[in-house]
Amino acid sequence: MSPISRRKLITSGLAATAGVAGLTAAAKVAQHYGLIPPDHGGLYGPGQTLTYAAQRVLTTHSLAREFPRSMISKLPFANETPPPTDLFKRHQATGFSDWRLSVDGMIARPTSLSLPDLKSLPSRSQITEVVCEEGWSYIAEWIGTPLDEILKAVGALPQARYVVYFSTDGNWWDSIDMADALHPQTLLTWGMNDGDLPVSFGGPLRMRVPRQLGYKSVKYVTHLTVTDSVKHIGKGLGSPNPEGGYAWYAGI
Amino acid sequence: MWYAAPVSVAGPPPNPDTPRHTAVVRVTHWITVIAFLALLLSGVEIVISHPRFYWGETGNVRTRPLFTLPIPSSRDTVPTGYGYVMPDQNGWSRSLHFQSAWAAVLTGLIYVISSLWTGHFLRNLFPVPGDRTWRAFWQVMAKCLRRAPPEEAEARSYNVVQRIAYLTVIFVLFPLVIWTGLAMSPAFDSAVPAAVNALGGRQSARTLHFIVSGFLLLFLVVHVTMVVLAGFRSRMRGMITGRALLPAERTLEHVGERP
Numbered sequence: 001m002s003p004i005s006r007r008k009l010i011t012s013g014l015a016a017t018a019g020v021a022g023l024t025a026a027a028k029v030a031q032h033y034g035l036i037p038p039d040h041g042g043l044y045g046p047g048q049t050l051t052y053a054a055q056r057v058l059t060t061h062s063l064a065r066e067f068p069r070s071m072i073s074k075l076p077f078a079n080e081t082p083p084p085t086d087l088f089k090r091h092q093a094t095g096f097s098d099w100r101l102s103v104d105g106m107i108a109r110p111t112s113l114s115l116p117d118l119k120s121l122p123s124r125s126q127i128t129e130v131v132c133e134e135g136w137s138y139i140a141e142w143i144g145t146p147l148d149e150i151l152k153a154v155g156a157l158p159q160a161r162y163v164v165y166f167s168t169d170g171n172w173w174d175s176i177d178m179a180d181a182l183h184p185q186t187l188l189t190w191g192m193n194d195g196d197l198p199v200s201f202g203g204p205l206r207m208r209v210p211r212q213l214g215y216k217s218v219k220y221v222t223h224l225t226v227t228d229s230v231k232h233i234g235k236g237l238g239s240p241n242p243e244g245g246y247a248w249y250a251g252i
Numbered sequence: 253m254w255y256a257a258p259v260s261v262a263g264p265p266p267n268p269d270t271p272r273h274t275a276v277v278r279v280t281h282w283i284t285v286i287a288f289l290a291l292l293l294s295g296v297e298i299v300i301s302h303p304r305f306y307w308g309e310t311g312n313v314r315t316r317p318l319f320t321l322p323i324p325s326s327r328d329t330v331p332t333g334y335g336y337v338m339p340d341q342n343g344w345s346r347s348l349h350f351q352s353a354w355a356a357v358l359t360g361l362i363y364v365i366s367s368l369w370t371g372h373f374l375r376n377l378f379p380v381p382g383d384r385t386w387r388a389f390w391q392v393m394a395k396c397l398r399r400a401p402p403e404e405a406e407a408r409s410y411n412v413v414q415r416i417a418y419l420t421v422i423f424v425l426f427p428l429v430i431w432t433g434l435a436m437s438p439a440f441d442s443a444v445p446a447a448v449n450a451l452g453g454r455q456s457a458r459t460l461h462f463i464v465s466g467f468l469l470l471f472l473v474v475h476v477t478m479v480v481l482a483g484f485r486s487r488m489r490g491m492i493t494g495r496a497l498l499p500a501e502r503t504l505e506h507v508g509e510r511p
Contacts, residue, residue, distance in 0.1 A: 044344070044347035044351050047347060047348075047350045047351025047353075047354050048350075048351075050354045051354070058440070059439045059440070062439075062442040062443040064438060064441070064442045065441055065442065065445050067309070071310075073310050073312075073315075075312070075314035076312070076314075077314050077329075079329060129309065129310065129438070129454070131438050131454065132312075133342065134301040134302040134342065135299075135301065135302035135304075136302055136304075136311060136312035137309070137310045137311065137312065138310050139310050211439045211442050212439065213438065244343040245342075245344035245345075246342075246343045246346065246347070247347060251437055252434075252436070252438075
């Protein structure tokens, strides 16, 4: 081995300094353009950040694939979870006539919407695939109110950066950034394959985020919060999923 | 006289002080080893959560699989025939899988760009003119199957079978495994629908990802076996320090080569 020369030492030192400065600058730029996910810390933070940033740059406006009616799965898999609470069972007994979706946070008009209120907003129907992180999938027609329409109706403020959505199951909530919240295919879904959304598939109201994996499509949604930060919600990771190792951003 | 050996290698006799492998090759090789082992481990864990494979766009436990792995699953929703549900390791496995994939892809990019720049592919991996025949290929295979010891020259350069194997891994299997992996991303597919449609759907992409990973694992097993058979210490020394031979051996050889 040849001894390290002074020139080599200076060059390496300069390169390292430039590298650190470059990384710091890159982090600032990334933060500014919303390329840093809430679960950017920890062992897998670099991977989560690279995936989120790369996909945000690539997919901000792209539409999830929609399929012809003939491709709707005849045998969709509900991945059923038992109705979570007694309150839910009472709702079920009354045909969800008292189901409400409350919306609060950074909005002009805090609101509570009934299912008929939601259905009176412009709706959208789309045939998209549910993709589970385990590997299985099915295609269904989903009918619902675009989250974008709800945000318009309640007057979401321009500084909003995330929409957090909660279900009747207190342990199952999640959040998406505004790119997905304002995306035309992100639906508060109340219909499936020309009928009401069955309870096993998340009825009466399920968030559908077709550009992300199934675990972001939370069932039994009752509450939306519009916010500029998810730091104060739960453990501040945007969702309970990162606590179990699952990425907050589930585009892959 | 090593250059008269039946297994031909490229180029003039190298200077014994020239590294067997360049620093870029060595560093990218070992980063890839770590990343690939992490991908393999986490990939196995991910498969356990649904050890059924399908063809086409969709597939789930209610549809007919193309094939099923005879292993228990980490989910009680999957009918495996075992009365046992494995512990669920999918969360960290997925995070490790994608982080390792980033490490492997970025390292691979550095390797490919640097190799194009230095001519590594043309000089060291593309079969030399005399070797571009089935005959040359089978000669090496036959020698290997007879378990003949490696030629001395093979400590300094690759034979034609190695070259084809490495080129296949670098330019066929790795690109395929990246493509089929990305095709399983619903967000990536929204930007580049052709990535998944060309493969026949996302379940086809998943099945192909599994099969290509199997070929990469097969390569790994054969590669490590061949390293052991060819001389584990010398080959590892070559890939770690860059020196194929010990200094003492190099001196002796240097002397021996003089007319």
